[in-house]
Amino acid sequence: xxxxxxxxxxxxxxxxxxxxxxxxxxxxxxxxxxxxxxxxxxxxxxxxxxxxxxxxxxxxxxxxxxxxxxxxxxxxxxxxxxxxxxxxxxxxxxxxxxxxxxxxxxxxxxxxxxxxxxxxxxxxxxxxxxxxxxxxxxxxxxxxxxxxxxxxxxxxxxxxxxxxxxxxxxxxxxxxxxxxxxxxxxxxxxxxxxxxxxxxxxxxxxxxxxxxxxxxxxxxxxxxxxxxxxxxxxxxxxxxxxxxxxxxxxxxx
Amino acid sequence: xxxxxxxxxxxxxxxxxxxxxxxxxxxxxxxxxxxxxxxxxxxxxxxxxxxxxxxxxxxxxxxxxxxxxxxxxxxxxxxxxxxxxxxxxxxxxxxxxxxxxxxxxxxxxxxxxxxxxxxxxxxxxxxxxxxxxxxxxxxxxxxxxxxxxxxxxxxxxxxxxxxxxxxxxxxxxxxxxxxxxxxxxxxxxxxxxxxxxxxxxxxxxxxxxxxxxxxxxxxxxxxxxxxxxxxxxxxxxxxxxxxxxxxxxxxxx
DNA sequence: GACCAGCTTTCATCCTGTGAAAGTGGGAGT
DNA sequence: ACTCCCACTTTCACAGGATGAAAGCTGGTC
Numbered sequence: 001x002x003x004x005x006x007x008x009x010x011x012x013x014x015x016x017x018x019x020x021x022x023x024x025x026x027x028x029x030x031x032x033x034x035x036x037x038x039x040x041x042x043x044x045x046x047x048x049x050x051x052x053x054x055x056x057x058x059x060x061x062x063x064x065x066x067x068x069x070x071x072x073x074x075x076x077x078x079x080x081x082x083x084x085x086x087x088x089x090x091x092x093x094x095x096x097x098x099x100x101x102x103x104x105x106x107x108x109x110x111x112x113x114x115x116x117x118x119x120x121x122x123x124x125x126x127x128x129x130x131x132x133x134x135x136x137x138x139x140x141x142x143x144x145x146x147x148x149x150x151x152x153x154x155x156x157x158x159x160x161x162x163x164x165x166x167x168x169x170x171x172x173x174x175x176x177x178x179x180x181x182x183x184x185x186x187x188x189x190x191x192x193x194x195x196x197x198x199x200x201x202x203x204x205x206x207x208x209x210x211x212x213x214x215x216x217x218x219x220x221x222x223x224x225x226x227x228x229x230x231x232x233x234x235x236x237x238x239x240x241x242x243x244x245x246x247x248x249x250x251x252x253x
Numbered sequence: 254x255x256x257x258x259x260x261x262x263x264x265x266x267x268x269x270x271x272x273x274x275x276x277x278x279x280x281x282x283x284x285x286x287x288x289x290x291x292x293x294x295x296x297x298x299x300x301x302x303x304x305x306x307x308x309x310x311x312x313x314x315x316x317x318x319x320x321x322x323x324x325x326x327x328x329x330x331x332x333x334x335x336x337x338x339x340x341x342x343x344x345x346x347x348x349x350x351x352x353x354x355x356x357x358x359x360x361x362x363x364x365x366x367x368x369x370x371x372x373x374x375x376x377x378x379x380x381x382x383x384x385x386x387x388x389x390x391x392x393x394x395x396x397x398x399x400x401x402x403x404x405x406x407x408x409x410x411x412x413x414x415x416x417x418x419x420x421x422x423x424x425x426x427x428x429x430x431x432x433x434x435x436x437x438x439x440x441x442x443x444x445x446x447x448x449x450x451x452x453x454x455x456x457x458x459x460x461x462x463x464x465x466x467x468x469x470x471x472x473x474x475x476x477x478x479x480x481x482x483x484x485x486x487x488x489x490x491x492x493x494x495x496x497x498x499x500x501x502x503x504x505x506x
Numbered sequence: 507g508a509c510c511a512g513c514t515t516t517c518a519t520c521c522t523g524t525g526a527a528a529g530t531g532g533g534a535g536t
Numbered sequence: 537a538c539t540c541c542c543a544c545t546t547t548c549a550c551a552g553g554a555t556g557a558a559a560g561c562t563g564g565t566c
Contacts, residue, residue: 003256004296019325043257048356060324062495068321069372071313072272103301119322242315
């Protein structure tokens with residue numbers, strides 16, 4: 001692994017949302033010897049990617065915020081999606097989320113009425129949005145995910161077979177759903193945004209309800225909202241989906 | 254300069270808001286030989302900090318967006334500031350901006366009703382918000398800025414003396430103003446958010462108007478809004494301002 | 507007062523990043 | 537059709553920067 005790779009794994013130590021970490025914790029999470037972690041952390045601080053707090057711990061820095069906010073693919077998605085999310089939240093009265101693929105992770109991109117903040121990671125197999133994105137993943141990666149289905153509630157699907165059948169129906173155009181498979185009391189439905197893009201859908205639009213019936217009732221509205229987003233995403237340029245990165249576990253090409 | 258430094262200057266090539274750059278442009282902006290730039294860019298792409306587009310050019314990637322969105326100091330500022338900006342925009346009918354220091358740059362953090370997007374850089378000496386932040390900068394850095402005052406309109410203050418006197422009144426508690434000093438037809442007033450923090454104010458709150466009179470009339474509302482933000486920022490923790498980074502051109506310690 | 511954890515510094519070793527130079531490929535010009 | 541040119545990519549011998557074990561700090565705790 002190169003120097004840069006190490007530095008990135010230092011940053012990735014914060015990816016799960018931990019607001020602040022001490023040096024030792026960073027070193028541990030990124031599997032680096034302490035002096036190495038220290039050197040990297042210092043360079044990151046000098047740049048502004050990390051900040052040192054008065055108690056000696058570190059947190060992600062403002063420079064990272066400024067740069068990250070400029071990422072065109074996500075910015076467009078949020079800017080075009082936001083008004084639609086707002087309306088969908090008002091018409092359904094339910095928390096609304098927009099989720100997308102980030103490398104190999106599934107993350108919340110934006111939300112209205114939900115407690116989940118942008119950047120939160122979602123379990124691929126146990127959320128409706130996760131299933132949508134999973135359905136359109138290239139075979140090899142999808143199989144990777146299906147190989148390790150963690151039980152999160154009594155209702156989580158942990159058998160690859162049934163889940164894969166659900167994914168097939170999603171690809172065929174059915175809305176995705178997850179009935180208390182991630183958290184008890186949360187029933188979600190989700191549909192893809194721009195499902196016919198070459199790279200797969202740009203995002204998944206999802207609502208959460210107390211009951212499955214309530215969630216089902218929202219499906220038409222969610223589907224229409226997703227179409228609206230797809231529509232305003234398409235015309236202004238091909239730069240829709242964030243390019244899938246060619247990562248280590250990637251496919252040929 | 255270390256490897257990391259080089260990689261950061263590659264990312265910084267996008268800091269001015271350029272949505273996409275070709276390899277050659279990146280190499281030029283970051284003053285790196287082409288093969289070096291290529292190697293760094295590739296590693297950044299593999300991580301997700303950059304993305305390669307179909308035409309071969311690069312843009313900031315989604316991984317950067319996800320990470321950056323987690324930066325605690327900025328997130329808190331935006332989350333607590335947003336409702337106040339909304340209200341201020343409604344009561345004044347004017348575009349509202351929240352700006353802060355990012356390393357050595359002055360950037361827009363959030364806005365309502367303005368065309369300036371978060372991440373946009375502001376000229377320190379020719380905007381009201383810039384003057385507020387400049388006023389509270391440590392002496393050495395302030396002098397650095399005062400030494401190079403670029404003329405942007407016929408009304409831009411390019412003499413250090415008068416500007417420095419304005420900064421003194423701002424430190425004394427007066428609202429900052431800029432009358433068409435950045436762009437013709439734009440008159441701004443600004444006040445600090447949390448001006449008594451150890452590190453200087455967390456941000457500057459500013460409104461823009463067609464006429465100076467209109468801007469002046471808004472001052473009390475802006476000041477009250479800034480107090481509201483300061484108030485909700487303070488209690489929940491000391492993590493208010495983003496730590497000023499110890500950069501190359503920095504002071505002792 | 508001794509111990510410990512968490513952090514920082516040092517330094518000899520060596521591996522990784524470096525960039526000049528040469529190679530590739532596609533598009534424009536004639 | 538041929539050539540030129542530009543943007544990008546690959547190669548490779550070299551050098552300098554990164555490495556991490558070991559040894560010092562510091563402040564808190566028993």
